[in-house]
Amino acid sequence: MKHADILTALVLLAGALLVVWEGWRLGFGWGTDGPQSGFFPFALGLGLAVCSIVSLVQARALPSARRFVEPGKLVPVAKVALPAAGMVLLIHVAGLYVSSAIYMALYMRWIGRHRWSLVILLSVGIPLVTFLVFEKWFLVSMPKGPLETWLGY
Amino acid sequence: MKGSRWMLVSVVGLAWLAGSAGVAVAWEPTKPVEFIIPAGTGGGADVMARLIAPLVEKHKLSPRPLVVINKPGGAGAEGFLYVKGKKGDAHTIIITLSNLFTTPLHTGVPFNWKDLTPLGRLALDEFILWVNTERPDKKEFKTAREYIAAVKEKPTTFKMGGTGTAQEDQIITIQLEQALGLKFIYVPFKGGGEVCVNLVGNHVDSTVNNPAECVGHWKAGKVRPLAVFDAARLMWGTGGGDIPTAKEAIGTDIQYLMLRGIFGPPDMPKEAVDFYQGMLKKVYDSPEFQKYLLDNALKPSWLTGAEYVKWLGETESVHKDLMQKGGLLK
Amino acid sequence: MGEFSNLLMGFQIAITPFNLFIALVGIFLGTIIGVLPGLGGANGVAILLPITFTMPPTSAIIFLSCIYWGALFGGAITSILFNIPGEPWSVATTFDGYPLAKRGMAAQALTAAFTASFVGAAFANVLITFFAPLLAEVALKFGPPEFFAIQLLTFSAFVGLGGGSPVKTLASIFIGFILAAVGLDIVTGKLRLTFGSVELMRGFSFIVAVIGLFGIGEIFLTVEEGLRFRGEKARIGFREMVTTWRELGGYWRTFIRSALIGFWMGFKPGGATPASFMSYSFAKRFSRTPEKFGKGTLEGVVAPETAAHAAGGAAMLPMITLGIPGSPTAAVMLGGLLIWGLQPGPMLFKEKPEFVWGLIASMYTGNVIGVLVVLLFVPLFAAILRIPFAVLTPLIVVICAIGAYAVSNALLDVWYMLIFGVIGYVFKKLDYPLAPLVLALVLGDMAETAIRQSLIMSRGNPAIFFWSPISAVITAAALLLFFLPALSLGWRRLKNVPAPAASHPDHTP
Numbered sequence: 001m002k003h004a005d006i007l008t009a010l011v012l013l014a015g016a017l018l019v020v021w022e023g024w025r026l027g028f029g030w031g032t033d034g035p036q037s038g039f040f041p042f043a044l045g046l047g048l049a050v051c052s053i054v055s056l057v058q059a060r061a062l063p064s065a066r067r068f069v070e071p072g073k074l075v076p077v078a079k080v081a082l083p084a085a086g087m088v089l090l091i092h093v094a095g096l097y098v099s100s101a102i103y104m105a106l107y108m109r110w111i112g113r114h115r116w117s118l119v120i121l122l123s124v125g126i127p128l129v130t131f132l133v134f135e136k137w138f139l140v141s142m143p144k145g146p147l148e149t150w151l152g153y
Numbered sequence: 154m155k156g157s158r159w160m161l162v163s164v165v166g167l168a169w170l171a172g173s174a175g176v177a178v179a180w181e182p183t184k185p186v187e188f189i190i191p192a193g194t195g196g197g198a199d200v201m202a203r204l205i206a207p208l209v210e211k212h213k214l215s216p217r218p219l220v221v222i223n224k225p226g227g228a229g230a231e232g233f234l235y236v237k238g239k240k241g242d243a244h245t246i247i248i249t250l251s252n253l254f255t256t257p258l259h260t261g262v263p264f265n266w267k268d269l270t271p272l273g274r275l276a277l278d279e280f281i282l283w284v285n286t287e288r289p290d291k292k293e294f295k296t297a298r299e300y301i302a303a304v305k306e307k308p309t310t311f312k313m314g315g316t317g318t319a320q321e322d323q324i325i326t327i328q329l330e331q332a333l334g335l336k337f338i339y340v341p342f343k344g345g346g347e348v349c350v351n352l353v354g355n356h357v358d359s360t361v362n363n364p365a366e367c368v369g370h371w372k373a374g375k376v377r378p379l380a381v382f383d384a385a386r387l388m389w390g391t392g393g394g395d396i397p398t399a400k401e402a403i404g405t406d407i408q409y410l411m412l413r414g415i416f417g418p419p420d421m422p423k424e425a426v427d428f429y430q431g432m433l434k435k436v437y438d439s440p441e442f443q444k445y446l447l448d449n450a451l452k453p454s455w456l457t458g459a460e461y462v463k464w465l466g467e468t469e470s471v472h473k474d475l476m477q478k479g480g481l482l483k
Numbered sequence: 484m485g486e487f488s489n490l491l492m493g494f495q496i497a498i499t500p501f502n503l504f505i506a507l508v509g510i511f512l513g514t515i516i517g518v519l520p521g522l523g524g525a526n527g528v529a530i531l532l533p534i535t536f537t538m539p540p541t542s543a544i545i546f547l548s549c550i551y552w553g554a555l556f557g558g559a560i561t562s563i564l565f566n567i568p569g570e571p572w573s574v575a576t577t578f579d580g581y582p583l584a585k586r587g588m589a590a591q592a593l594t595a596a597f598t599a600s601f602v603g604a605a606f607a608n609v610l611i612t613f614f615a616p617l618l619a620e621v622a623l624k625f626g627p628p629e630f631f632a633i634q635l636l637t638f639s640a641f642v643g644l645g646g647g648s649p650v651k652t653l654a655s656i657f658i659g660f661i662l663a664a665v666g667l668d669i670v671t672g673k674l675r676l677t678f679g680s681v682e683l684m685r686g687f688s689f690i691v692a693v694i695g696l697f698g699i700g701e702i703f704l705t706v707e708e709g710l711r712f713r714g715e716k717a718r719i720g721f722r723e724m725v726t727t728w729r730e731l732g733g734y735w736r737t738f739i740r741s742a743l744i745g746f747w748m749g750f751k752p753g754g755a756t757p758a759s760f761m762s763y764s765f766a767k768r769f770s771r772t773p774e775k776f777g778k779g780t781l782e783g784v785v786a787p788e789t790a791a792h793a794a795g796g797a798a799m800l801p802m803i804t805l806g807i808p809g810s811p812t813a814a815v816m817l818g819g820l821l822i823w824g825l826q827p828g829p830m831l832f833k834e835k836p837e838f839v840w841g842l843i844a845s846m847y848t849g850n851v852i853g854v855l856v857v858l859l860f861v862p863l864f865a866a867i868l869r870i871p872f873a874v875l876t877p878l879i880v881v882i883c884a885i886g887a888y889a890v891s892n893a894l895l896d897v898w899y900m901l902i903f904g905v906i907g908y909v910f911k912k913l914d915y916p917l918a919p920l921v922l923a924l925v926l927g928d929m930a931e932t933a934i935r936q937s938l939i940m941s942r943g944n945p946a947i948f949f950w951s952p953i954s955a956v957i958t959a960a961a962l963l964l965f966f967l968p969a970l971s972l973g974w975r976r977l978k979n980v981p982a983p984a985a986s987h988p989d990h991t992p
Contacts, residue, residue, distance in 0.1 A: 005913055012654060019661050022676050034938025037671045040931055044661045051654035058650065068912060069707070076706040081905070084699075084880045088897050096885065104877040112873020122874065130885065138530045139206075140522070141187060141220045142885065143894055153184050194529050194811060200818035207533035221529070222892050227667045227674060227684030234681050259672050262681075312940055318672035340627075340939050341670055343932065346807040346817070353805070356626030356940070365821065369806040369828010448824055481672075 004068035005059035012052040019045030083107055095145030097127040180424035182217040182244055189247040191232030191256075193225040196344060197278065197363060201413060202248045204445055205436050212439060214432045219246075228252055228317065230262040237268045239418035243425035246272065251321045251411045254472040259319035261483035266465055269416035270426060273433040274456040274464070276446055277410040280325055280382045281396060283367050284359045285352055286374060297379035297402035300359065301333055308336035314348045314357035317341055319481040322348075324472070325361045325382060325409050327479035332405040352376055363411070364450035382409045387450060410452065412468065414461070430457050486613050493840030497848045502545050505538070506845060509546045510853045513553020518561055520569045520694050520886035524554035525811035532819050540823040541838050545845040547819055548799070551812050552604065552849045555795045556857045559596040559788055560864050564589060565879055567698030571689055572755040572791035574921055575763040577697055579776065579783025586779055589865040590720075594727040594858065595781045596788045599738065601854040603789035606742040607749065607796025608846045611803075619804035619829075622750040627936035628947050630751060632957035634930040637748075637757040639965035640764040642919055651915045659920040662687045663927025670935045687899070688890045689925045694883050695900040696917050700907020702876060724861060727781065734782050737766050738789055745790030749797025755790075755810060756925050762790030796846065803839055804829060 023042025030039065069077070087103035094102075105123035108114045134140040135153055144153055188206060192198045206219040224232035229252040236247045247269070257264045284294045294300040304311045315322025318341045326339050340357055342348045345366035352360045352367075353375045360367070364387070370376045380402035381387040387396040400406040415433055417426060436442055437455050446453050456464060476482050496502065516527030528547050535543035558570030563580035576596060583592035610618065625633075642656065665676040666686030677683040731738075741762040748758035766786035767776040776783045798810040806828030808814035820827045825835060832839050867875070887900040910917055941947035949955040 004909070008909060008913055008915075012658070015661075016657075019676065022678075026673060026675060030943060034935050034941075034943050037668045037673045037675055041661065041664050041675060044657050044664065048654060048657035048661065051650050051657060054650045055648075055654065058648075073707045076709065077703050077908075080702055080706050080876060080880075081901075083877075085901055087880070088884065088894075088901060091884070091894060091897065096888070100877075100881040100884070104881065107877040108873050111876075112871055114871070114873065126878065126881070130881075134885075135185070139185070139218055139220045139533075140526075140530055140889060141185065141222060141892065142888060149184070194525050194815050194818075196814075196818075199529075199815075200821050203529065203532050203818060204822045207536040210533070211536065223529075224685075224891065226686065226891070227677070227681075228672065230667075231681060231684050260667075260674055262674075262684075309942070318670060320672070338939060338942065340936055341672075342936070343669060344814075346814075350623065350801075350805055350807045351626055354623035354626055369826055369830055372826070373829035375829065444824060445822070448826065449821060 002062045009052045009056040016048035096142045101127045187245045188219040191229030228256045270421040272415045274414040276413040276451040282379045312357040313337035314360040493844030496841035497844035506549045509549025510553040513550035514557040517554035517557020528815045541841040549849040563592045566701040572759045575759040575787035582779030590723045591727045594724045595784045599785040599788035600792040603792030604850045607793045628954040631933035632954040636961040637761045639961045655920040659923025660927040695903025696907035699904025703908040741786045741789035742793045745793030746797045749794030755794035758790040758794040759787035762786045
């Protein structure tokens with residue numbers, strides 16, 4: 001917990017300094033027409049920097065006994081996070097519909113150990129319905145890949 | 154007898170073949186066309202795009218539908234850069250307004266209208282100087298001259314409301330200031346409708362607005378048009394009378410019209426350009442579109458091809474000039 | 484009472500079989516749109532606008548406004564079931580709705596939310612029917628200084644609630660405001676905090692942040708406890724609905740207060756979201772059991788939902804009477820008016836009474852149909868939680884991804900969503916409250932614009948917030964609320980009374 005707290009405070013501090021610098025660059029004065037573009041970013045960045053420094057000091061005083069995550073519990077979190085990231089990565093190449101079908105199929109089979117028949121029904125059926133709803137009826141464009149191009153979308 | 158019937162069939166068949174071959178030569182979209190709006194939902198460009206899309210479908214002007222997508226980020230820069238990145242694509246078009254010129258000039262984003270393929274100009278939007286009819290200080294400005302005189306008397310006390318910064322409304326305000334030696338407090342708002350309501354609520358003293366944004370309040374007698382920034386008077390039956398030009402009303406010829414035009418990505422294939430130009434002309438000629446132009450006091454101004462490009466070049470240099478004078482260039 | 488006969492005329496238009504059918508379809512589509520995060524009311528109405536092209540204008544506006552009502556109803560569903568606010572104004576609904584669902588009381592929470600929505604909307608409808616012109620006059624009095632005062636009041640009412648570490652709360656607020664500042668500065672037209680990136684010009688969408696922080700973050704927290712969802716053993720029969728209604732009767736004060744707040748805030752663009760937050764804050768302040776807030780009390784669902792719907796109804800008022808949109812959705816509807824050849828604005832009442840009164844009457848019919856439809860589906864919605872974890876999780880992730888993408892057609896937003904998910908998870912574990920961050924993100928843009936417009940008008944003089952009586956009163960109230968905790972502490976010290984034991988109400992799930 002202690003280390004996570006310190007790390008978070010440091011990340012926030014770095015971000016805050018970046019924002020302060022940007023506010024500086026834009027100009028943070030107070031003109032005749034009120035504050036300039038950079039006034040609020042500058043002030044907000046400064047505020048966040050102060051907060052992160054205070055929480056850094058507070059975190060150093062924390063007992064380091066409590067852990068942020070129990071080691072064993074990180075696995076289920078990763079089991080959700082990584083496939084999701086994988087799917088988003090795949091969207092860049094294969095489009096949303098194909099990626100979500102693959103993602104749902106793998107997830108249902110791998111984590112849920114559901115029957116193949118159910119897995120295929122849902123992982124094909126849901127993207128198909130989504131496709132019809134968005135591309136066909138609502139005329140909303142989602143990211144598409146080679147399969148959709150081949151189908152003329 | 155038998156032979157002649159065969160002859161007939163084959164002639165008809167050949168004619169059909171020829172006909173379909175003729176159709177096949179002309180390019181048509183093979184997938185849904187992305188129709189980009191470099192502005193938010195509900196604004197003038199958005200409304201026009203959402204009028205065009207169903208018109209295309211209703212009059213069967215394209216085998217595949219237009220899919221409307223808003224990309225308003227960075228005063229439209231997001232949309233322009235998106236289309237700029239679609240080099241050679243035949244299935245993307247974009248509707249533009251004056252931010253085609255003003256956004257790159259003011260923010261310095263790497264974009265110029267020459268990056269895009271001009272397809273057609275559909276309309277030009279007028280700008281009008283409006284004041285409130287009931288002011289808290291009981292003063293009444295019946296003509297532009299009265300108002301200008303009052304502003305001149307007390308510089309930097311009168312507030313001019315407009316949409317955004319370094320865009321058309323502020324450009325016109327600066328033109329007014331420079332031509333007449335005035336000084337307004339320019340207050341930027343997010344949308345034209347909001348600007349007019351702030352005028353009705355007397356939070357600003359005057360505005361430069363498109364006619365459509367204020368017409369409802371005009372009819373209700375809440376606001377008064379003093380001058381139109383155009384070469385000719387605005388005859389607009391619905392409002393009750395015509396509006397004098399800036400030249401007539403204040404003695405200085407200030408003109409500004411806003412583009413409502415359509416572009417394609419860089420290097421759009423020739424046959425696609427032809428298709429969209431034909432499609433847009435048919436949209437433009439449809440009674441629905443003409444009624445829309447009339448209702449909103451938009452100037453019907455179809456223009457395409459080399460003339461359109463020439464006009465764009467001229468308009469850009471006008472903007473550059475005006476923005477330089479106003480100190481709005483990046 | 485000319486309004487009565489007008490309303491009667493309106494009902495004659497709204498109750499024709501075709502218009503009732505159109506209303507039903509609109510409600511149904513709207514609910515779906517509301518359920519899908521990212522595809523909010525504005526997008527939904529914009530998408531379906533072309534369909535209305537062939538309808539008579541009155542049917543068209545009934546259709547669109549029913550989509551809007553449906554989206555308002557639908558927003559609560561995912562908030563309660565999955566902690567994913569389908570719409571910005573249902574963020575506050577997650578604070579108590581989701582804890583209720585986790586305790587197996589999803590059906591009760593949904594019933595409370597829908598009932599509250601209906602009450603809020605009905606309240607707004609009645610006010611609009613009888614006082615529209617008068618209320619429009621009031622709405623006109625609100626310029627930039629008054630706007631800013633309202634936003635300040637919302638913020639101080641909510642943040643003053645306390646709970647958690649003050650430093651971390653402040654840090655969250657700063658982060659929210661900083662995220663809100665990314666993109667184009669409307670006042671100077673300069674790009675801020677974009678560091679030359681085109682993708683950053685768009686700024687950070689509130690919806691994307693909320694889907695990530697609340698929805699995805701909550702999935703991470705849930706799976707840490709094991710790969711399952713809680714609340715699947717919920718009782719979801721119609722009997723629960725009846726007992727819920729009985730309990731809701733006791734919250735009549737919250738209903739009235741929230742409806743008033745919602746209606747009052749809803750006049751102005753973007754009013755529904757602040758209204759829901761403010762109403763939640765006041766419900767907690769005035770509640771006899773404030774310690775239950777954040778842990779799952781029906782009162783905490785009733786307050787934001789009533790306010791959001793009252794605000795949603797009120798947003799129609801400036802549209803009808805002034806021709807200005809009170810919400811992004813109303814902006815798209817106004818575009819629709821232009822397409823149908825109608826001129827929005829004050830003359831609409833006189834020129835097209837059948838249109839205006841048809842619309843007003845349809846707000847009644849639409850909400851009755853709406854509440855019946857969604858209540859009928861409560862058992863079905865609640866049963867969604869019984870779907871096995873390994874099926875539901877990928878489905879939620881996919882829907883969230885679609886939602887995040889749909890906000891502005893950008894794949895990068897889907898990545899932001901995942902990153903916000905991780906941030907939400909980490910912040911929750913480290914006791915950085917998320918709700919102030921989200922509120923700062925949604926108010927930041929509006930508040931900064933309003934404050935800077937005001938200062939331009941006053942040539943840099945901050946006293947402008949006290950020049951008009953409306954903004955003076957609201958600003959004073961906001962400042963009072965903000966410093967109330969410090970003041971009461973000082974008062975107690977003065978009187979030498981020990982402070983009551985801090986309850987550490989966890990209002991930030």
